[in-house]
Each structure stands twice: as C-alpha cells, then as structure tokens.
Amino acid sequence: MTPLNILPSFGKINPSDASVSKSHVTVLDKDGYNKKSLHKIRNIFAYSFQTHKLNPYIVSDTRGSGTLYNTKKSRYFLMELHPNADLCLTKKNSFNVYTNDIDMLNDHQRIFNSTSKKVNLNYLIGTYLAFIFSINRQFSPDTVKKYFKRLRQLLIDKLVAIKNRLSYSAKNRQTKTYIRFSSGTHVIYLGFYFRCSDTCTQPAAFVLPNNQWQCNKHFTPVPGLRSKTTQRKGKDYKTVNFNPWKEVHSTRLGLKYNVIVK
Numbered sequence: 001m002t003p004l005n006i007l008p009s010f011g012k013i014n015p016s017d018a019s020v021s022k023s024h025v026t027v028l029d030k031d032g033y034n035k036k037s038l039h040k041i042r043n044i045f046a047y048s049f050q051t052h053k054l055n056p057y058i059v060s061d062t063r064g065s066g067t068l069y070n071t072k073k074s075r076y077f078l079m080e081l082h083p084n085a086d087l088c089l090t091k092k093n094s095f096n097v098y099t100n101d102i103d104m105l106n107d108h109q110r111i112f113n114s115t116s117k118k119v120n121l122n123y124l125i126g127t128y129l130a131f132i133f134s135i136n137r138q139f140s141p142d143t144v145k146k147y148f149k150r151l152r153q154l155l156i157d158k159l160v161a162i163k164n165r166l167s168y169s170a171k172n173r174q175t176k177t178y179i180r181f182s183s184g185t186h187v188i189y190l191g192f193y194f195r196c197s198d199t200c201t202q203p204a205a206f207v208l209p210n211n212q213w214q215c216n217k218h219f220t221p222v223p224g225l226r227s228k229t230t231q232r233k234g235k236d237y238k239t240v241n242f243n244p245w246k247e248v249h250s251t252r253l254g255l256k257y258n259v260i261v262k
Contacts, residue, residue, distance in 0.1 A: 042115040047124075048094045049131045050109040051077075056100035058202055059217045065176055065205040066216045074187035075101040076178060077132045078203050081159075081192055093119075097131070098193045098203060108135045121159075125152045129190070138186040147181070151190065154179050158191060168209035176206050177213075 062070040080096040110131050114123065129151055133144045158179055165175035178191030194204040196215040204213035214220070249256045 043117075044113045044115060045093065045117055045119075046111055046113055047119055047127075048109060048111045049079075049097055049128065050094070051097045051099055051104070051107045051135070053102070053104065053107065054098055054100055054201055054203070056102060058200075059215055061216045065174070068178055068189055068203070068205045069100070069216065071100055071102065074180075074182075074189055075099060075136070076189035076191070076203070077101070077136065078178065078189075078191050078193035079128050080195075095124075095128070096193070097128070098201075101136070104135070110134075121156060122152065125155050129155075132188075132190065136188060138188070139183055143183045147183075151179070151181060155190060162192065162207055165207050165209060166211050166213075171209060174206040174208060177204060 056069065056071045059066070059069040067073065068076055077097055077099045080098065082092045108131075112127050114120070126148075129148060133139060158177075161175050162177060165173070176191070177194055178189045181188050181190060194207060194213045196202045196204055196213075196218055200215060200218060202215035202217065204215055207213040245258045245260060247256065247258055
C-alpha cells in the first residue's frame with residue numbers, strides 16, 4: 001500500500017504551500033483548495049511624533065488665556081502643524097510636539113504607520129493623544145479610555161475653529177489654540193502649536209483674524225481691528241440723574257403711572 005505522504009496531489013495544496021506575493025494573499029479553504037485573493041498588500045507610509053521642550057519661564061503673564069504658560073497648575077503638549085496645510089494635513093509626515101514639562105528628562109519619539117498617503121485627521125489626532133498619554137502618565141488608563149473619543153472630537157473641532165478664525169478679515173476676536181483636560185487634581189493642555197515669531201519659540205495661546213498670532217509676552221492688538229466703543233462726554237458725568245422716573249402703562253387695567261427706579 002502506498003504511503004499517504006507520497007501520494008500524488010490532484011489539484012489540492014497543503015497548508016504549508018500557501019504563499020504571499022506582492023499582489024495578493026493566497027488563502028486555503030477547509031478542503032485545501034485555493035480561495036480567491038482577499039486583499040492586496042498596500043504601501044506603508046511612516047509618520048512620526050517627537051517632543052521638544054521649551055523654557056517655561058520666558059512668558060510671565062499667566063492671566064486669562066495665559067494660563068497655558070503656568071507651570072504651577074499644568075503642562076501643555078502642543079502639536080505643530082504646517083501653516084499652509086489643509087484639514088487633510090497632506091503637507092507633513094513628521095510632527096513636533098512642544099511642551100513646557102520641565103520634569104520630563106528626555107525627548108520622546110514615536111513612529112507609526114499608515115496605509116494612506118494622505119493621513120486621516122481622525123487617525124492623526126488619535127495617535128497624537130495616544131502618544132501624549134504614553135509619556136504623561138498622571139491619568140489612569142480607565143480615565144484615558146473614557147474620555148479618549150471626546151478629546152479627539154474636541155481637538156478636531158478646535159482645529160476647524162482655528163482655521164476659520166485665521167481666514168477671517170474682520171472682527172478682533174480670539175480663538176484659543178488649546179483645550180483643557182482635567183481629572184481630579186491633574187490638569188493638562190492639549191492643542192496646536194503656533195510659534196510666536198522667528199525670534200521667539202513660545203507658543204501662541206490664541207489666534208486672530210488675518211493670520212495673526214503671538215505669545216502673551218509679545219502680543220500687541222492690531223489698531224485697525226479694534227472694536228468701536230462709544231465714549232461718554234465729560235458733561236454726562238455732571239448730569240447724572242439718580243432715582244429717575246419711569247412711565248409704566250398697563251394695557252389690562254388701562255392705567256398709566258410713574259414709578260421711581262432705584
């Protein structure tokens with residue numbers, strides 16, 4: 001009787017004969033026959049994050065939006081984007097993350113892969129958050145998992161708001177470049193890095209119309225964009241009427257009378 005291991009094959013393939021080619025993946029069914037190719041092997045594109053520390057003591061004004069610079073309360077981790085990039089972020093494949101975390105001893109770097117040449121914004125923001133929470137471990141894994149999707153959506157909305165604010169040509173209104181995330185006593189600022197100027201590396205806490213932004217130390221309001229305010233004349237202060245009379249008309253009762261406004 002002929003041994004089983006030397007019997008000729010009649011169109012069947014052993015599982016060890018499955019091969020992977022550049023164009024497709026060969027998969028066997030339960031009978032050992034070839035199935036149709038499931039998918040094609042795609043190109044892999046590499047993207048990276050790298051942290052850079054900034055001197056936290058240069059900016060002294062920590063009021064209002066300046067709380068971004070206050071190292072006593074929190075730390076910021078801001079991702080730098082290409083200034084001319086659209087919302088698909090097709091201009092870069094490496095992203096710098098700037099922080100004022102003076103307790104972080106060394107810079108960190110992470111490389112991640114994507115099958116898309118144009119990296120997806122949702123995927124990029126999610127990877128950015130995963131990178132930040134891997135090097136800043138003050139939040140528990142359960143807390144990160146609970147708020148991860150919410151933080152990702154808030155950052156996407158923040159980026160859209162920043163792009164819209166920069167494209168406006170009127171109204172001297174501000175849009176912050178960051179969001180605040182806290183859990184218990186732990187606080188962190190997440191957002192986007194806009195360098196103050198060529199001579200100052202500090203991040204801008206907010207952006208203005210007409211592609212304007214500066215850090216709180218070098219910020220000067222644009223005169224042409226100031227909102228118009230009415231100023232009271234000097235004589236108005238001398239003729240202030242205390243306890244003025246006010247006429248009240250009642251439609252239901254058909255009466256009209258005066259009251260003193262205190």
